[in-house]
Amino acid sequence: MKLTEKVSKNQYYKIWFKDAWPYITGAVLLSLFQIITFATTGNPWGVSGTLAYWGAWLYELLGGSVEKWYYFSRAGVNATLRNGFLSDPGSMRNLGLIAGALFSVLIASGFKFKKIKSWKQVIAAVCGGLLMGYGARIAAGCNIGAFFSGISSLSLSGWVYAVFLFLGAMVGSKLLVKYFM
């Protein structure tokens, strides 16, 4: 029997790499890593704020300047911007996120380039992405930074976010069924 066949039939390979982990395993790990993140970096976990820095660094690389933008003029944000990509824990974490997601899909041999099915999908993805990105910045957090990290640091704002997240999901589901079914 070839090695790849042997591995794919191994029960531990199936449990650890092939099949999706149970939700409870994910929940425990998320909590654990939230504590580690808070303890080591001094800030709770966030994802989308870092993407705004990536955008700013890319813009500066192309010769632009974000110095005068209100968003980047605030002290804490400006410090992270000036310290650069390699000194930003959020950037390292987001890289890890991408690398980890790629690793998990490759090891489960589930990697596939998916073809775009219709222009509707492209328009919905672009509009959805813009709304999510813009919304996350004016709300000062996404479903990780404002929702998960908010609630886990006992902030009321996280619960307010949860209510509107639910309402948004309801509207989104209706639109999805209306335009994609």
Place this chain on the structure above:
Amino acid sequence: MKEVELDCMGEACPIPLVKAQKKLETMDGGDILLVLIDHSCAMKNLPEWARKAGHNVEIEELDDGEWEVVIEKVV
């Protein structure tokens, strides 16, 4: 007893699930619905729902990141 194929390749969650639910409503007991998917979370929620609804479910891995969910309708 008939066999119906539902091609959901390239469709993201929860479209494959909703499409399968609607299709299954129009079918009779003993009929087989084959749902082709390439979205890994549909591989979790589609069989989960179908089993809860009392249907017989089998999953076949067609290729890397492609699956066929075979649902036998039970009334």
